[in-house]
Amino acid sequence: MMENKFDIAVIGAGAEGSATAYFAAKSGAKVILIDAGDLAEGTSSRCDGDILVSDKMPGFDCEFALASQALFPQLAKELDFDFEWRKEGTMYLMETEEETEVAEQYCRNMVACGVPMKMLTAKEVHEDEPNVADDVVSGLRCECDGGVYPIGMVYGYALTARRLGATLLLHSPVTGIEPEGGGFLIRTVKQEVRAAKVVNCCGVKAPKVGMMVGLDIPVEARQGQILVTEHTFPVVKHEFHEFGYMLTKFGNSSYKRNVSERVERNGVAMVIEPTMAGNFLIGSSRSFVGEDISSDIDVMQALAERAIRFFPVLKDIKIIHAYSGVRPFTPDHLPIISDTPVDGYYIAAGHEGDGIGLSAITGKCMAEMLVSGKSEMDISPLSYSRFIKN
Amino acid sequence: MMEEMIKINGYPTIDEIRKNNGWPSDERFAKGPVAICECVQEIPCNPCEAACPRHAIAVGEPITNTPRVDNDSCTGCGMCIACCPGLAIFVIDKTYSETMATVSFPFEYLPLPEKGDKVKAVARDGSAVCEGEIVKILDPKRNDHTPVVTVAVPKAFADDVRSIMRPGVSGDEAGFEPFVPEGYIDDDVIVCRCEEVTAGEIRKAVREYEGDSLTGIKRRVRAGMGLCQGRTCGKLVTRIIQEELGKRADEVAQGTRRPPVRPVTFGELAGKDGGEDDGK
Numbered sequence: 001m002m003e004n005k006f007d008i009a010v011i012g013a014g015a016e017g018s019a020t021a022y023f024a025a026k027s028g029a030k031v032i033l034i035d036a037g038d039l040a041e042g043t044s045s046r047c048d049g050d051i052l053v054s055d056k057m058p059g060f061d062c063e064f065a066l067a068s069q070a071l072f073p074q075l076a077k078e079l080d081f082d083f084e085w086r087k088e089g090t091m092y093l094m095e096t097e098e099e100t101e102v103a104e105q106y107c108r109n110m111v112a113c114g115v116p117m118k119m120l121t122a123k124e125v126h127e128d129e130p131n132v133a134d135d136v137v138s139g140l141r142c143e144c145d146g147g148v149y150p151i152g153m154v155y156g157y158a159l160t161a162r163r164l165g166a167t168l169l170l171h172s173p174v175t176g177i178e179p180e181g182g183g184f185l186i187r188t189v190k191q192e193v194r195a196a197k198v199v200n201c202c203g204v205k206a207p208k209v210g211m212m213v214g215l216d217i218p219v220e221a222r223q224g225q226i227l228v229t230e231h232t233f234p235v236v237k238h239e240f241h242e243f244g245y246m247l248t249k250f251g252n253s254s255y256k257r258n259v260s261e262r263v264e265r266n267g268v269a270m271v272i273e274p275t276m277a278g279n280f281l282i283g284s285s286r287s288f289v290g291e292d293i294s295s296d297i298d299v300m301q302a303l304a305e306r307a308i309r310f311f312p313v314l315k316d317i318k319i320i321h322a323y324s325g326v327r328p329f330t331p332d333h334l335p336i337i338s339d340t341p342v343d344g345y346y347i348a349a350g351h352e353g354d355g356i357g358l359s360a361i362t363g364k365c366m367a368e369m370l371v372s373g374k375s376e377m378d379i380s381p382l383s384y385s386r387f388i389k390n
Numbered sequence: 391m392m393e394e395m396i397k398i399n400g401y402p403t404i405d406e407i408r409k410n411n412g413w414p415s416d417e418r419f420a421k422g423p424v425a426i427c428e429c430v431q432e433i434p435c436n437p438c439e440a441a442c443p444r445h446a447i448a449v450g451e452p453i454t455n456t457p458r459v460d461n462d463s464c465t466g467c468g469m470c471i472a473c474c475p476g477l478a479i480f481v482i483d484k485t486y487s488e489t490m491a492t493v494s495f496p497f498e499y500l501p502l503p504e505k506g507d508k509v510k511a512v513a514r515d516g517s518a519v520c521e522g523e524i525v526k527i528l529d530p531k532r533n534d535h536t537p538v539v540t541v542a543v544p545k546a547f548a549d550d551v552r553s554i555m556r557p558g559v560s561g562d563e564a565g566f567e568p569f570v571p572e573g574y575i576d577d578d579v580i581v582c583r584c585e586e587v588t589a590g591e592i593r594k595a596v597r598e599y600e601g602d603s604l605t606g607i608k609r610r611v612r613a614g615m616g617l618c619q620g621r622t623c624g625k626l627v628t629r630i631i632q633e634e635l636g637k638r639a640d641e642v643a644q645g646t647r648r649p650p651v652r653p654v655t656f657g658e659l660a661g662k663d664g665g666e667d668d669g670k
Contacts, residue, residue, distance in 0.1 A: 038606050045609055081599070151609045155599060170600065230617055230653060277585070277612065295649050304660040315660075318653035320617055 017201030019363025046325025423466025584616020
């Protein structure tokens, strides 16, 4: 029989939960990592592997992402699974003068935050990558961005946590959480677990696991779909986004792109990401359709259409697979990494499309809060209290 | 509506056949051999229609109609039997002798029986119902490897017998040998050819990385992530997981089927001109 008393029970073995388990185990806590299914079975396996600063808002959002990015080179040495960390930078592509103006302003603000970004002319864009469509007007390059194999990232955190003494309890859905003697009794399908502290790292399922202790967690599923190409020649050497990606992510601009009806209705903005294996991942789409993760032909067609618009050479390259996942969306696009009014119950969830990139700093901050009561970095903007209505 | 037994058991009842395809009258049976289509589901298929030299089988439009035999035109020649991809057409002759009837059926197993063989005749569910004697085997080239075998059985079983147990195969099960895996797959054998993943790497994913499903192995070591999307290696990966964890094949979770079924280019997916809405 598995021992059942722990300092910390982390619920959810995706990127945030596994990272939290890793950093907590590393600092000596007795940790159990619980999941309803396999490691990285939800959003963390149905995403891309971006480690981006360049799609954040200037200010705290950006500082938090920079702090996370800074941890990856060390993690690549520490973790027991090769998660393919590489830092190749990213580029945004602008298709109009209007986009270029917005990008210039954004670039100035980001540089002021210490992000190594710069504007490129059309000529410089094509020197960097000849496969970019001829009519692209300008580019915005960010040197510090990188990527990982996201599923491998989770295995890295979780398997290393296990080596450091953490217990993995997989395929065992949590059915109830009850306060008990200053800690919690966690009922799961396989066994009962007792822990002094509980962290809800359940992504889109965070509201359900919040309700178990009476907390209302404002996380909603925002679907995204991705196409995977065959192994082929290096279409791109680093990641590219269309600048319209910012518009679809934050949805707060009056600017409308000149795009087809199906691109517009599916919230499609071109992203192309090379993988170490030689495939390319093509995104992105955004829509609120509950927790549906089927691949929709209309979205797939819009993704293909938009990819060809920026990289015409893709036209004759084959798509071998498509997948779909749900991002844990919060109303202000920032995650919740916080204690709660329920003493001993914490939340690290709601990272929308930034969960892999922010997993390192999330795990570190959460582990510090759990072990010493306070994180080194001031993460008050991520407090759960911002959503508590009076 | 009555539950369709074919969906539950994998074979139709005579009532389902009667309703969807029709069933010859006793008078018709008394006149000589006649074909029976036992094709009760609405699938897009019609080779039987073209196979009949007397145009006695009709599918019509839409192609998903279930076939009907015009019992007056049908002579029971049996040309239709080998043409049915679903092996669902039979010819019954209740006039073979005073006591015996014959059933002609498609038989795609080896070895073929021989004329005069005493065999166990089986019903639609594969269970043995009576003794029978092989009276004819037809395997011309035009049958394209679908031999038609005729077995004589007591008249009382003519409506139920639809095949025979394989000759020379022992055991009380329906004539099929249980699956016995071949030898151990050596660690250095490449199992996933698209991504060049060896059996040893797959075993490592189970033993060290907690992988226990087809998708779990794919995510850990890329087996099944390549061009064929696991269509080639899926069975072997399942078998290795089975061997490692002592599970049955049906206890190993299979992958999620995702589009496209076969690789398509971006141009094909996006539609004409690589762009605009194609008629939506």
